[in-house]
Amino acid sequence: MADESLERDAKSNFLGMLRELKDMAGFRTTKELFKASQAAVTGTDMVGRSTFYDNYGGKQAQFPEWSRFCRPLVIACLKQAGTPDSPARANGLTDLGSEMVWRRLHHNAERGEIVDLPFTMPSPPDKAPPPSAKARAAKAQRARTRSEILADVGMVETLRALYPRHSLVELWGQTMPICAYPAAATTDLEAVLGRLHGAALPHWAEYDEEFDPHEGREAFDGYVARYGTITEAERRAFFSGPTYALHELDLGGDTGPRLDCKLGRYFASLATSEDLDGELMGALADDPGRPVPLERLRRRRWLHDHVADPVVDGRHHSAAVSHGTVVMLRAGDGTYDVLLPHRSEHVATHSHFNHIAPSGIFAPQTEEPFPPATEFSVERNFYREWVEELYAADEHERPPFVGPPDPEGEPEVLRLKAMLGTQAQLYYTGVSVNLLTLRPEICLLLVIDDLEWLRRERRQRRPFRFGWEYAQTPQTIRHRSTSQPDHWSLRLDADLRPANGLRLDPSYLVPNAAAAIDLAVRALAGRG
Known part of the structure; x- marks a missing residue:
C-alpha cells in the first residue's frame, strides 16, 4: 500500500x-x-x-x-x-x-497508483501555416532593430528618467529594462496575492471607460476587428483570453511585494500596456543612443497624467499579470542548468529571444463570467503551465471543451508534487515589472536536486518536450557554454554565474527572464 x-x-x-x-x-x-x-x-x-x-x-x-x-x-x-x-x-x-x-x-x-487517462485529449487547432518568405524577412528585420535599440544606451536612460523610483535590474553586469522586488523566499506561492477586485470577467470585446479613450480605444477596437478576420488556427496565438490584471502593487510588505488584482482581458492589456513597448521602440528607432522625453510618448504620457506611478498603480490600464519560473537542474559539482529555451517564430512577441520556462499569463482557465475562486492561485497556474509548456500538453492552453482539464490531476504534476520538499523545492522569490510594458510578473524558482530527473522524464509516456511556443530545433546560440550540448539551457558555475564568463544582454533575453533569474540567484545564494 x-x-x-x-x-x-x-x-x-x-x-x-x-x-x-x-x-x-x-x-x-x-x-x-x-x-x-x-x-x-x-x-x-x-x-x-x-x-x-x-x-x-x-x-x-x-x-x-x-x-x-x-x-x-x-x-x-x-x-x-x-x-x-x-x-x-x-x-x-x-x-x-x-x-x-x-x-x-x-x-x-x-491502491495509491497514479495512472494515465485512457484516451488522448484533443489539442487546440494547428498553428497557422508558416509565413511567407517576405513576411519572415520583415519580422526578422524588426527583431534586429529591436535588438539594436535594447543594446544601446538611449533605452536605459529613458527608463531611468521616467521611473527614478525604480532601479533597473543589473544581471551579471548587464542593465535590463525591468525592475525587480525580492521577497523573503517562501514555499507559500500564494503569499504574493492580495485582494481580487471586481467579481465579473469583462466581455472579451468590452473596453473599460477608465482606460485611454483616444489611442487606447482605437487600438483595442483594431484588435477586436482583426480577430474577426483571421482563421481559427491563427487565433491560437491571438485571442482575448481572461487575465488577472494589476490593480495595485504594494512594495512595503514584511515578506515581500504583494499584488492586488482585477479581472481583465488580453486585448485590453495589449492596447493599454503592451503597445507602450511599441511606442517607445518607434521613438528610439532613429537614434537608439539618445533618450526620449515623455512628451514624445503620447500613450505613456496619458497614463502618467492619470496616476502618480503607473509601475504600481493599475487603475487606468489593463496590465495583465504574468508568472515565470526559473527551473534550475542540479548538474553536479555545485553547477546548475537553467531552462532557457528560444521562443518560436509563431509567438506574437519576442520571437527567437531566450526566455525561462514555464511562464505564462496569470489567468483563470475559464470563460465563465464569475471565475471560481480556486483559479486565483499562483500554484494552480504554475502547474497548468508546467504540463502545457514542458510536456506539450496543448489541451491546457485554450480548452475547447465544456470545462478545462484539471492540471493538478496530471501525472506529470503529481510526480513533481511527490518530489517537493525532498528532491525539489518551489519558491516565490518576488515580483518584477517590465518597464517597457508596465506589466508585473510573479517570479518563482524551482530547484531540482535529483540528477536523474530529466533522464526519467524523457522516458515517460508523455515525455519532457517543450510546447509550440518554443523553438523545437537549435537556434543561433549566444549564451551557451561550449561544454553543454543542449540548446535550451544555460550552465551556471558554482558561483551562480554563467559558465566561462558568458554574458546575457537585453538584445536577445526577454526582460522578464532577466529579472526572474536575478531574483532566483539571490534566493538560491541565500539558501546556501
Whole structure:
C-alpha cells in the first residue's frame, strides 16, 4: 500500500479523469450527469451524489465507491460520448475506454497508483501555416532593430528618467529594462496575492471607460476587428483570453511585494500596456543612443497624467499579470542548468529571444463570467503551465471543451508534487515589472536536486518536450557554454554565474527572464 500522501494524490488523479470524461461526453452540468447516471444502470440508487459534488468542487470527501457511483457515471458518459453532438465525436475521439478499463483505473487509484487517462485529449487547432518568405524577412528585420535599440544606451536612460523610483535590474553586469522586488523566499506561492477586485470577467470585446479613450480605444477596437478576420488556427496565438490584471502593487510588505488584482482581458492589456513597448521602440528607432522625453510618448504620457506611478498603480490600464519560473537542474559539482529555451517564430512577441520556462499569463482557465475562486492561485497556474509548456500538453492552453482539464490531476504534476520538499523545492522569490510594458510578473524558482530527473522524464509516456511556443530545433546560440550540448539551457558555475564568463544582454533575453533569474540567484545564494 502506498503512503497516505501518494494515495491521496492517486485518488485526486482519478477524480480529475472522471471530470475530463464528463466533459468529453458533453455533460454541461453535474445535475444532467446525475440524471443520466441514474438511468444508466437499472436498480442503482446512485448513492454518493453529494460525494461527487464535493470532489468536483475540489473539497475533501470520501473516495466514491465503484459499483454504486463510478460505474453508473462511466456508463452514462460512454453512452453520451457516442452521440453526434458530443465533444468527443466532434474531436474525432472514438475510444474513451471501456467499463473494464475504468474499473481497473478506479482499482489502481484505491491502491495509491497514479495512472494515465485512457484516451488522448484533443489539442487546440494547428498553428497557422508558416509565413511567407517576405513576411519572415520583415519580422526578422524588426527583431534586429529591436535588438539594436535594447543594446544601446538611449533605452536605459529613458527608463531611468521616467521611473527614478525604480532601479533597473543589473544581471551579471548587464542593465535590463525591468525592475525587480525580492521577497523573503517562501514555499507559500500564494503569499504574493492580495485582494481580487471586481467579481465579473469583462466581455472579451468590452473596453473599460477608465482606460485611454483616444489611442487606447482605437487600438483595442483594431484588435477586436482583426480577430474577426483571421482563421481559427491563427487565433491560437491571438485571442482575448481572461487575465488577472494589476490593480495595485504594494512594495512595503514584511515578506515581500504583494499584488492586488482585477479581472481583465488580453486585448485590453495589449492596447493599454503592451503597445507602450511599441511606442517607445518607434521613438528610439532613429537614434537608439539618445533618450526620449515623455512628451514624445503620447500613450505613456496619458497614463502618467492619470496616476502618480503607473509601475504600481493599475487603475487606468489593463496590465495583465504574468508568472515565470526559473527551473534550475542540479548538474553536479555545485553547477546548475537553467531552462532557457528560444521562443518560436509563431509567438506574437519576442520571437527567437531566450526566455525561462514555464511562464505564462496569470489567468483563470475559464470563460465563465464569475471565475471560481480556486483559479486565483499562483500554484494552480504554475502547474497548468508546467504540463502545457514542458510536456506539450496543448489541451491546457485554450480548452475547447465544456470545462478545462484539471492540471493538478496530471501525472506529470503529481510526480513533481511527490518530489517537493525532498528532491525539489518551489519558491516565490518576488515580483518584477517590465518597464517597457508596465506589466508585473510573479517570479518563482524551482530547484531540482535529483540528477536523474530529466533522464526519467524523457522516458515517460508523455515525455519532457517543450510546447509550440518554443523553438523545437537549435537556434543561433549566444549564451551557451561550449561544454553543454543542449540548446535550451544555460550552465551556471558554482558561483551562480554563467559558465566561462558568458554574458546575457537585453538584445536577445526577454526582460522578464532577466529579472526572474536575478531574483532566483539571490534566493538560491541565500539558501546556501
